[in-house]
Amino acid sequence: MKPQPPKSMKADVVVVGGGIIGLTTAIRLLELGASVLVVTDEALPARTSSVAAAVWYPTGVRPGHDLTVRAADTYAELARQAADGVPGVTLGPCRTYTAAPDSAVPDSAAPDTARPWWASAVPGLRRLRTDEANGPWTDGWSFDAPTVDMPVYLDWLVTHFLAAGGLLHHRRINHLSQAAVWAPLIVNAAGLAAGSLCGDPTMTPVRGQLVLVSNPGLRTSLRVQDHPEGFTYVHPRRTDVVLGGTFEVDRWDLSPDATTASAILSRCTALEPRLAGAPVLSHPVGLRPHRPAGVRLERDPHLLPATPVIHNYGHSGSGVTLSWGCATETARLAATT
Ligand SMILES: Cc1cc2nc3c(=O)[nH]c(=O)nc-3n(C[C@H](O)[C@H](O)[C@H](O)COP(=O)(O)OP(=O)(O)OC[C@H]3O[C@@H](n4cnc5c(N)ncnc54)[C@H](O)[C@@H]3O)c2cc1C
Structure with a gap:
């Protein structure tokens, strides 16, 4: 309109x-x-x-009770909107991986000592099972995440x-x-x-570069927040997949960088091999409003x-x-x- x-x-x-x-x-x-x-x-x-x-996941903000409450409110609202069929909003499976400190694959009954600070905002958060490990990423969490086009x-x-x-x-x-x-x-x-x-x-810009590719049939969002080579995430939408990314503090440049794009593609394909050969659609860049x-x-x-x-x-x-x-x-x- x-x-x-x-x-x-x-x-x-x-x-x-x-x-x-x-x-x-x-x-x-x-x-x-x-x-x-x-x-x-x-x-x-x-x-x-x-x-x-744009996936529900707290990033780049200081943990705190107030934020957990606001994140929980937003989770509930977006989940309700997804159920009501609001355009662009879906609720889908998400896995966030971390490397287990001793590389041991945890079993789902292991104590949740390292629960994320925002855990109470998410209904149904559970630790990954042994069979859900992904290459070197042997630990992590599974939950349903609101995702927005x-x-x-x-x-x-x-x-x-x-x-x-x-x-x-x-x-x-x-x-x-x-x-x-x-x-x-x-x-x-x-x-x-x-x-x-x-x-x-x-106020400081935190530059984020993405690669959008055609969706080869993926449904589950995957994320490695502490990947040593940089932010890594694979977020499927209806027809495309958002691949990320970067978190570059105080960088204002809005032009996509080709070397960064190929590094994103290779990290994401290692995480989700079905992305290999998916046609690249675009290279969006944005500046996060960081404080x-x-x-x-x-x-x-x-x-x-x-x-x-x-x-x-x-x-x-x-x-x-x-x-x-x-x-x-x-x-x-x-x-x-
Ligand atoms: C690559 C990337 C990936 C991201 N992924 C996620 C994610 O997965 N999940 C998530 O939660 N967040 C994500 N974010 C962060 C999210 O995009 C931002 O936090 C959010 O968009 C900020 O919204 P905003 O309304 O504050 O700012 P903006 O979207 O920048 O809106 C600012 C508004 O202010 C107006 N304005 C500015 N200056 C003036 C002026 N002088 N006079 C009048 N109007 C003015 C502009 O016109 C605009 O309408 C991501 C960001 C990037 C860049």
Whole structure:
């Protein structure tokens, strides 16, 4: 659906940013009965959000109880949407491998001493069985993970937002104070740019390069988070497979690198041999909005003299994984501001 210019430029809340964080937040605010204007400086879908892999899995963020709760909320929401047939959202099998310290293949009755910090967010998480070892990857976890085809899902989010009465405006702003003309409450959800809009110098790009190939019939997501040669994951979607990847801190370059692409292909094919010879479709590159201190989700009553701001940015490699949980929390803060 093509966004229409808003009839009135005034709203109860203005959300700066139309990526996964801005759109989910805007929808939660609408559900509370607020009128909401989303302002973005680029035509949607937002570039970073549209290249995300995008599998539910916390990456590049600091562990903590709050994040586990938000990740759990998002898991539940995406699982519900998958069951309801929301376009682009599926729930499918996922294995995350690690090398066992002593290379012993664990049996499923082994004590779960190394459970991931986010384990409580995932129903049905279990340790891999002996027969599920994959080459040198002899330990790890199995669970069902929500997976999102982002271009399809972002389109659905925009359509849903507009159909529910939301307003959309394409305009670049240089400071959050400029957004105060539209509403008495501002949400800062501008991704990597959020820091420069509010004077936070710590925001850093973390470059991610992917390879998309045709799907030779795969269904299970595979991931080796601590692969010595770099991030490695194989995420099947309906017709293609997302192969990753890289996690390059402070690198801004958006051009795909050929050597990196062939290294990704070879790591992923070692993990999933059925990928051999799959036709390559494209080489997406994106910049994760990384904040070393972690996600910033808080009220900021002091940034502007008369307009309160709520920040919701810095989701690094977990913007999809945390989206609905952070949106719900932001809307809760807005309702009490
Ligand atoms: C290769 C790669 C793979 C990834 N895989 C996963 C994954 O598997 N799972 C997962 O959870 N996450 C993943 N991520 C991370 C995820 O993509 C991000 O965390 C998420 O997209 C961030 O969303 P956002 O809405 O904060 O930012 P963005 O998508 O960047 O949106 C920012 C918005 O702000 C607007 N904006 C910016 N500046 C201005 C301005 N000055 N004025 C007005 N508007 C402005 C933009 O127009 C845009 O609409 C991946 C990222 C990459 C790059």
